[in-house]
Amino acid sequence: MSDFNYQQLDDLIHSRIRLAIMAALASLETTSFKQLKQAVGATDGNLSIHLKKLEDAEYITVEKTFIDRKPISIYALCPKGREAFNAYIQYLETILPTN
C-alpha cells in the first residue's frame, strides 16, 4: 500500500458535512436534530440527506420520540459507526503531519 493512499479514507465519513456530523455525535453522545443542525451549521434538507446516508450505513441510529408532545429525533453513533470513525481518524493521523 502506498503512503498516502486516499482510497483508504472512508468516503462515507470523509464528506465534509458527514465528517462534521460524525465528529459532533462522537463528542456529544446523543443529540437531537435541532442541536445537530446548530453544531454542524447545515440546512434542514442537507442535514437530513446526510443523516439518512449514515443511518443506511448503520453508522448512526435515530430514535423518534416525543418531548412535551413535540416529535423529536435523537441521533447517536452505532458501534459500527464509532469503529469506522476511529479507523478514519487513525488513518488520517498516519498521513497528516503533526504540529
Next chain:
Amino acid sequence: MSDFNYQQLDDLIHSRIRLAIMAALASLETTSFKQLKQAVGATDGNLSIHLKKLEDAEYITVEKTFIDRKPISIYALCPKGREAFNAYIQYLETILPTN
C-alpha cells in the same frame, strides 16, 4: 460559528485525492509526478486533474525539466498552499477527538 461547521474545511484540500497530494507534498518537499503517483495511489489521469486544480489555486507549483533527456515534472507546495494546508489541519484538529 458553530462547533463543527463543515464549511470551515477548505473544500479544495478536503477531496480525498487532493488531501493525499497535499499531505505527500507537505512531507516530501518536492516530488516528481511518478513519485507522487506511487505515494497517492492514483491513476495518471485522475492525478493530473487534481494537480491542475491545486496549481490553479496556487497551492502548488510545477516545474518541468529534463533528467537524462527525459521530461520530468517536479511538484512542490507554495507558501499559499502550505498556509491553507496548516489551517485545514488546525481546523480538523479542533473538531476531531484526539486519541
